[in-house]
Amino acid sequence: MEKLSKLPKLYLAVVFVILYAPIFYLIFYSFNSGGGMSNFESFTLEHYAAVFEDTRLLVILINTIVVALLSALISTAIGVLGAIAILFMRNKAMRNAVLSLNNILIVSPDVIIGASFLILFTMIGVKLGFASVLISHIAFSIPIVVIMVLPKLQEMSPTLVDAALDLGASKRDVLTRVIIPFIKPGILAGFFLALTYSLDDFAVTFFVTGNGFSTLSVEIYSMARAGITLTINALSGLIFLVTVVLVIGYYAISRKTKSPLAGVRK
Amino acid sequence: MKEIVRGAIVIMIVSAILLLINAKLNEGGGSAGKNSITVYNWGEYIDPDLLKQFTQETGIKVVYETFDSNEGMMGKVEQGGTAYDISMPSEYMIEMMAEKDLLLPIDYSKVPNAKNIDPYFLDLPFDPKNKYSLPYFWGTLGIAFNPTLLDGQTFESWDNLWDPTLAQQVVLVDSARESIGMGLNSLGYSLNSTNLAELREATDKLKTLSPNVKAVIGDEVTQLMVNGEAAIALTWSGQAADMMYENEDVDYIVPEEGSNLWFDNMVIPRTATNIEGAHAFINFMLDAEVAAQNADYVGYSTPNQAALDFMDPEVTADERFYPDEETRDHLEVYKNLGLEMLGVYNELFLEFKMDMK
Numbered sequence: 001m002e003k004l005s006k007l008p009k010l011y012l013a014v015v016f017v018i019l020y021a022p023i024f025y026l027i028f029y030s031f032n033s034g035g036g037m038s039n040f041e042s043f044t045l046e047h048y049a050a051v052f053e054d055t056r057l058l059v060i061l062i063n064t065i066v067v068a069l070l071s072a073l074i075s076t077a078i079g080v081l082g083a084i085a086i087l088f089m090r091n092k093a094m095r096n097a098v099l100s101l102n103n104i105l106i107v108s109p110d111v112i113i114g115a116s117f118l119i120l121f122t123m124i125g126v127k128l129g130f131a132s133v134l135i136s137h138i139a140f141s142i143p144i145v146v147i148m149v150l151p152k153l154q155e156m157s158p159t160l161v162d163a164a165l166d167l168g169a170s171k172r173d174v175l176t177r178v179i180i181p182f183i184k185p186g187i188l189a190g191f192f193l194a195l196t197y198s199l200d201d202f203a204v205t206f207f208v209t210g211n212g213f214s215t216l217s218v219e220i221y222s223m224a225r226a227g228i229t230l231t232i233n234a235l236s237g238l239i240f241l242v243t244v245v246l247v248i249g250y251y252a253i254s255r256k257t258k259s260p261l262a263g264v265r266k
Numbered sequence: 267m268k269e270i271v272r273g274a275i276v277i278m279i280v281s282a283i284l285l286l287i288n289a290k291l292n293e294g295g296g297s298a299g300k301n302s303i304t305v306y307n308w309g310e311y312i313d314p315d316l317l318k319q320f321t322q323e324t325g326i327k328v329v330y331e332t333f334d335s336n337e338g339m340m341g342k343v344e345q346g347g348t349a350y351d352i353s354m355p356s357e358y359m360i361e362m363m364a365e366k367d368l369l370l371p372i373d374y375s376k377v378p379n380a381k382n383i384d385p386y387f388l389d390l391p392f393d394p395k396n397k398y399s400l401p402y403f404w405g406t407l408g409i410a411f412n413p414t415l416l417d418g419q420t421f422e423s424w425d426n427l428w429d430p431t432l433a434q435q436v437v438l439v440d441s442a443r444e445s446i447g448m449g450l451n452s453l454g455y456s457l458n459s460t461n462l463a464e465l466r467e468a469t470d471k472l473k474t475l476s477p478n479v480k481a482v483i484g485d486e487v488t489q490l491m492v493n494g495e496a497a498i499a500l501t502w503s504g505q506a507a508d509m510m511y512e513n514e515d516v517d518y519i520v521p522e523e524g525s526n527l528w529f530d531n532m533v534i535p536r537t538a539t540n541i542e543g544a545h546a547f548i549n550f551m552l553d554a555e556v557a558a559q560n561a562d563y564v565g566y567s568t569p570n571q572a573a574l575d576f577m578d579p580e581v582t583a584d585e586r587f588y589p590d591e592e593t594r595d596h597l598e599v600y601k602n603l604g605l606e607m608l609g610v611y612n613e614l615f616l617e618f619k620m621d622m623k
Contacts, residue, residue: 058291210346
């Protein structure tokens with residue numbers, strides 16, 4: 001890459017400062033022994049201790065992570081298969097219709113999705129709680145995964161599949177040895193996007209939590225009504241840390257996949 | 267492919283371990299315990315130690331959930347996906363929930379501690395004879411201000427806000443009934459006025475406040491006041507208490523012409539499955555010592571007369587949060603004015619907001 005001249009560098013720096021300043025401000029004050037965010041008194045870890053002492057908060061934190069992991073995993077599996085199905089659809093009108101339906105789900109407001117899930121679940125008698133939250137998170141993540149995987153699939157030359165078939169590969173082999181390895185970066189991206197969507201979703205989740213099962217976004221919203229306490233800062237700091245670990249993990253994995261094993265790549 | 271499968275297995279194992287930890291932390295809580303109640307309350311609105319104490323005393327486990335708006339809460343109760351045994355709506359919401367037949371009447375034979383409540387807070391228009399609800403916390407609407415940012419202004423009446431020296435200093439709350447209500451109060455009219463001439467007069471008076479209005483916003487006002495970015499705010503006593511807790515300079519008054527009296531109340535939604543447990547919970551929360559401890563923790567005013575003896579006298583003597591008889595006489599609880607009248611309020615408030623600038 002060509003070296004950046006000074007001005008664009010400066011611009012980039014300013015943008016990053018603006019993006020990250022609020023987060024660091026928040027995390028900085030999570031170490032404040034004083035009550036509020038107005039002046040910094042001295043360093044303390046008591047707010048972090050408060051998070052770990054509050055078992056209810058801890059249970060909610062774990063709930064949030066479990067739901068995010070499982071919903072991302074399941075929606076990735078379904079989304080990848082869906083994207084492959086869309087690619088191989090013969091009927092063009094049908095394919096476009098399915099794609100549009102998929103996109104509509106991405107742009108439609110979360111509140112509406114949440115409210116309709118609530119009505120659906122109570123109508124068919126699903127008890128609100130872990131299952132209802134998981135199902136709805138899977139549902140809103142699938143279209144995202146499809147959108148992430150589809151371009152990768154379209155990028156793949158159809159001759160690749162034909163060649164594999166000519167060489168005597170079974171349909172199963174084509175899927176597991178040709179298509180999936182080729183679209184792996186898309187799958188990873190879809191998985192991580194679904195993960196973050198699930199982690200921060202409030203609008204849908206609010207409607208479908210119940211029976212003592214709650215997630216962080218819902219909890220923090222109701223806590224914030226009484227003013228932001230430093231416990232929320234500490235909690236946000238922890239989540240930021242988890243996110244950083246996730247991103248680093250993502251890069252580690254995606255770098256690895258770029259190396260030799262992808263023999264089918266150009 | 268192998269790696270993807272391996273990754274998926276790792277995720278499943280991690281999830282399983284986390285779920286196990288969760289089950290351990292919950293210790294048979296959740297919906298597992300047979301004798302449990304589900305409480306649906308505002309966030310940060312109870313001392314968590316009291317929930318443990320309740321379980322110790324009665325053997326009833328508490329599943330605790332929180333909400334952040336009356337409307338959201340009612341939506342979930344109405345749909346009935348969760349069997350909430352206790353909820354804490356505000357006064358106007360109780361009226362709406364009662365109309366929709368979403369509440370169970372309280373059996374007073376099971377709530378002997380109801381006698382602890384100051385009669386001043388009972389039998390109010392939103393729930394006559396307290397058929398469905400018992401007060402949990404209460405407060406007023408008033409003026410929060412930061413004297414260090416102002417040169418010597420004092421506030422006793424609503425009219426002080428109109429002082430020409432306060433240009434661009436006042437933060438109003440983005441809510442029709444509160445803001446129009448302030449106009450009505452300053453003219454000496456009832457907060458529940460349905461007289462169009464009075465409402466028009468109040469709106470016109472409010473419009474003359476425009477030069478002093480810095481912003482019309484929601485809950486963010488707390489942070490502005492704490493940081494000293496705003497000097498004066500129309501706000502509820504509970505919110506004012508939060509501001510004062512974080513910034514000692516902030517003060518709060520209830521104007522002498524009168525103001526709004528608000529309530530959050532304990533009710534038993536129709537979805538309740540453990541009605542016995544719900545009554546036990548209400549009775550527990552109304553116990554003098556428990557209510558005192560809870561008020562200490564939450565920082566709002568308790569309607570529990572017996573509890574005042576167990577509290578810091580400095581707090582209970584604070585007339586900003588426990589106003590005297592005379593101020594109380596001027597306080598008014600919102601009545602449900604019906605959708606149509608609410609529309610008129612909203613329209614007038616919108617007119618005021620559009621007239622600004």
